[in-house]
């Protein structure tokens with residue numbers, strides 16, 4: 217997922233191996249019952265029985281959420297809090313400065329306290345925006361319904377969790393059910409770490425698809441829920457591609473770090489879109505017609521490959537600053553260009569190698585990414601690493617002036633950096649090695665149940681040098697810590713291709729314009745504009761910017777005619793054979809003004825073009841590892 221990151225502190229976590237599923241002795245289990253029957257109105261009810269000793273006690277609500285990398289625990293949604301012991305109500309008090317902590321005095325002779333609480337889920341789907349549930353389906357992230365004793369390691373707490381589902385709904389989760397009766401399900405005891413790492417989806421319309429044969433372990437399952445039964449129909453081509461995706465990850469990494477793996481896939485326009493990675497599952501939500509409409513399918517093609525790749529890159533191998541003891545300890549996001557950037561690279565690559573994207577679609581996606589970053593005006597003042605460190609303040613920013621502020625650029629720019637690293641390895645080793653070898657050595661390791669192996673920048677450099685000796689420290693420092701007017705395109709160019717612009721649509725921009733009604737004129741006039749004329753962003757330094765136009769203003773007319781994308785495209789074409797400027801009539805909060813833009817270079821849309829005479833390393837990269 218995109219996650220926010222924590223600034224400030226240096227790595228507070230010792231580098232070592234943190235266990236997740238290893239057997240350990242728990243003093244006493246916390247019981248957690250979640251009643252999900254009110255999910256259609258986005259209210260989850262929970263009851264906890266927490267072992268306790270007489271005296272002061274502090275319970276905390278998870279604040280720093282893995283995969284979000286920021287203090288996104290939905291504390292404002294936590295309501296209906298009541299505490300009692302042996303049936304007698306207890307007074308609780310929120311901490312005066314830490315909104316996530318609750319103090320209570322446990323009475324003499326009490327061995328446990330009972331806590332009941334509600335989670336309002338209308339604006340928190342897996343840490344993203346939008347509701348977590350609709351009339352027909354739900355997504356349960358356990359961090360939204362638990363409190364735990366302050367100071368404890370999440371590995372050291374055991375939970376016995378159960379849910380009550382709306383009548384007739386079926387569920388998917390990596391948690392192991394041990395008892396099912398009617399609509400109630402109890403799961404095998406699990407540490408708090410595993411519980412928070414194992415969301416549950418459920419719905420009236422549910423379908424299970426096995427992606428591996430029953431005899432092949434570990435099992436890979438896709439659990440689908442949708443608002444409509446018809447949206448669950450996966451094409452045979454997609455089924456083949458997702459089966460191949462599993463095979464490709466096996467060939468790439470050489471080991472798996474889960475007991476079984478669940479793709480928890482929600483298809484709905486009613487809940488928030490998201491993708492959140494876990495060790496043994498991913499919790500992803502796409503538009504309801506994703507399996508049916510080719511344009512929608514294209515835009516989501518890399519979602520599941522991305523989240524799946526995180527099981528290795530992000531969950532098993534994790535930057536030390538993100539491998540925290542519990543959910544109150546702040547996270548450090550400096551290495552998110554590895555955590556998310558390498559995953560972005562792998563997500564698109566695995567989508568192509570498995571057949572979810574064609575080679576041409578992969579190149580169009582790459583061209584779009586490269587062009588966007590090459591026109592990121594904020595890169596002249598903000599190093600990439602600062603976008604990672606700032607995840608906690610950048611995650612929820614809107615599009616206005618985003619080219620100047622920069623957003624979570626460690627995702628797409630990370631992809632360019634890792635493509636460049638792959639290209640260098642291929643050239644340095646005369647085609648003997650590639651970044652695939654790094655992935656196998658760094659992310660593969662010993663297979664088995666989930667575990668976390670934290671790493672530092674030096675560990676990354678060391679592993680790269682094992683594959684191909686090179687001055688990786690200098691290269692990577694330059695890429696992430698310095699400012700530069702242009703994006704790192706060395707991977708594309710080293711692989712025998714170049715970024716070009718012409719008047720033909722980029723296939724991703726075209727799909728976006730069709731579905732989201734957002735037209736992209738970033739590389740000609742310098743703005744993106746919604747169907748209603750609202751300018752989403754205006755690129756600093758572009759012709760539109762020079763003329764005085766800004767984001768938030770509303771485009772009304774082009775050369776005297778009501779604005780539509782075809783009208784603006786026609787004006788761009790006409791301007792190529794005249795010296796007259798393009799005139800934009802713009803509304804700026806009730807005030808109208810005409811802006812003249814002297815621009816005569818026509819439409820510019822990004823694509824990749826082969827450089828003749830240079831070896832085509834990109835095609836080598838895109839070749840699947842399995843038959």
Ligand SMILES: [Zn+2]
Nearest residue numbers: 217218556559
């Ligand atoms: Zn991600």
